[in-house]
Amino acid sequence: MAEKVVLHYFNGRGKMESIRWLLTVAGVEFDEVHLTTREQYEKLLSDGDLMFQQVPMVEIDGMKLIQTKAILNYIAEKYNLHGKDLKDRVMINQYSEGVMDLMEMIMMLPFTPDPKPKLDNIETKAKERYLPVFEKVLSGSIYLVGGKLSCADVQLFECTLMLEENLPAILADFRNIKAFQGRMTQKPAIKTFLQPGSKRKPQPDENYVKTVMEVFKIKLPLLLDSQSSAQRLHIQNTTAMAGKVVLHYFNGRGKMESIRWLLTVAGVEFDEVHLTTREQYEKLLSDGDLMFQQVPMVEIDGMKLIQTKAILNYIAEKYNLHGKDLKDRVMINQYSEGVMDLMEMIMMLPFTPDPKPKLDNIETKAKERYLPVFEKVLSGSIYLVGGKLSCADVQLFECTLMLEEKFPAILADFRNIKAFQGRMTQNPAIKKFLQPGSKRKPQPDENYVKTVMEVFKIKLPL
Numbered sequence: 001m002a003e004k005v006v007l008h009y010f011n012g013r014g015k016m017e018s019i020r021w022l023l024t025v026a027g028v029e030f031d032e033v034h035l036t037t038r039e040q041y042e043k044l045l046s047d048g049d050l051m052f053q054q055v056p057m058v059e060i061d062g063m064k065l066i067q068t069k070a071i072l073n074y075i076a077e078k079y080n081l082h083g084k085d086l087k088d089r090v091m092i093n094q095y096s097e098g099v100m101d102l103m104e105m106i107m108m109l110p111f112t113p114d115p116k117p118k119l120d121n122i123e124t125k126a127k128e129r130y131l132p133v134f135e136k137v138l139s140g141s142i143y144l145v146g147g148k149l150s151c152a153d154v155q156l157f158e159c160t161l162m163l164e165e166n167l168p169a170i171l172a173d174f175r176n177i178k179a180f181q182g183r184m185t186q187k188p189a190i191k192t193f194l195q196p197g198s199k200r201k202p203q204p205d206e207n208y209v210k211t212v213m214e215v216f217k218i219k220l221p222l223l224l225d226s227q228s229s230a231q232r233l234h235i236q237n238t239t240a241m242a243g244k245v246v247l248h249y250f251n252g253r254g255k256m257e258s259i260r261w262l263l264t265v266a267g268v269e270f271d272e273v274h275l276t277t278r279e280q281y282e283k284l285l286s287d288g289d290l291m292f293q294q295v296p297m298v299e300i301d302g303m304k305l306i307q308t309k310a311i312l313n314y315i316a317e318k319y320n321l322h323g324k325d326l327k328d329r330v331m332i333n334q335y336s337e338g339v340m341d342l343m344e345m346i347m348m349l350p351f352t353p354d355p356k357p358k359l360d361n362i363e364t365k366a367k368e369r370y371l372p373v374f375e376k377v378l379s380g381s382i383y384l385v386g387g388k389l390s391c392a393d394v395q396l397f398e399c400t401l402m403l404e405e406k407f408p409a410i411l412a413d414f415r416n417i418k419a420f421q422g423r424m425t426q427n428p429a430i431k432k433f434l435q436p437g438s439k440r441k442p443q444p445d446e447n448y449v450k451t452v453m454e455v456f457k458i459k460l461p462l
Contacts, residue, residue: 026079070333093310266319316391
């Protein structure tokens with residue numbers, strides 16, 4: 001028999017709480033091992049249990065999984081909480097990404113010396129960007145996608161509770177969401193989980209914050225290494241006929257470049273509409289094309305997709321670049337999440353007034369946290385998962401090129417990755433994409449940065 005699921009994390013909410021919620025709704029019992037000391041964390045590291053040196057970590061089905069979103073997708077797919085088909089899944093992923101954007105902002109409040117401005121920002125974004133989307137969807141359905149309970153519903157419910165803890169009247173003008181919340185509360189598993197004595201964690205207190213800071217040896221104020229996930233992106237149905245794929249973004253890399261790479265390797269031709277003015281962006285907003293008011297946006301298969309990771313997963317699954325089964329997919333997702341962590345740090349450099357400290361941090365993390373994982377995996381395989389090309393390979397290859405642009409000798413001690421890079425370069429689609437005149441974008445310059453700042457009406461420093 002399969003062993004009971006075991007969660008390794010702090011005795012608090014954080015990134016593990018959504019996993020607790022989803023396991024509970026799926027009817028899966030779990031045990032917990034709480035991190036309380038630096039020594040416990042170092043033991044997990046020395047035992048090789050934490051890919052990319054990160055928690056939460058979940059032991060399930062003979063695997064030790066990290067990367068919250070990869071874990072949630074695995075649980076959702078295994079327990080039939082991830083839709084009936086590919087289009088359901090991309091909708092679910094989009095909504096989940098949006099909810100997680102909002103929840104991650106709330107999660108950071110206890111680590112913020114002055115939370116009031118952050119809380120005001122959360123309230124504004126919740127009321128103007130996120131909640132109106134869900135209010136509209138729930139006006140004609142009891143669930144978000146396909147008339148059936150999914151992981152997105154569970155996460156939205158969790159998010160509404162977190163919002164009300166901090167902003168008690170926030171749902172006053174969102175009757176459909178409030179009704180949805182009431183229906184979810186009546187589900188037996190949720191009703192039990194909401195009772196005192198369950199494994200649901202309370203709001204984080206000073207002791208939780210202190211433990212996290214001591215275990216990770218970090219000090220306030222906490223600086224995020226990369227863009228807030230609230231700046232990552234999503235999807236919407238459209239009545240447009242399916243035709244050539246069209247990408248809506250700036251004439252530069254950013255979040256769209258990984259999508260360009262994956263479409264290229266999948267053999268999918270695409271056109272681009274470049275954002276150059278605020279008026280173009282406002283037109284997309286007024287036309288209802290940008291759920292959560294964000295780009296990149298991709299028109300594909302009669303849909304307008306937003307949320308970068310949801311888009312990448314849709315393309316990967318459609319074009320057979322997402323593994324042969326559920327276990328392959330969760331491994332691919334873990335590697336992809338790790339690579340994207342690293343790439344997002346690099347993406348933010350052009351918007352950083354003093355990039356030198358950030359560059360030093362990226363180099364250190366690449367050499368000590370990320371590249372050793374891939375070097376080990378590639379010691380006995382030509383690809384990362386299942387001996388077959390996947391989206392994770394494409395993203396790793398893209399990431400190595402980005403790293404070498406900043407640190408030309410960074411792969412000197414990673415021979416397996418360098419050999420992998422050489423093999424990938426021989427792929428005909430990749431070889432062509434690397435040539436001058438392709439749709440691959442150059443490193444961001446001042447004009448790219450200026451355009452982004454003007455379109456979004458933001459000022460440096462971010």
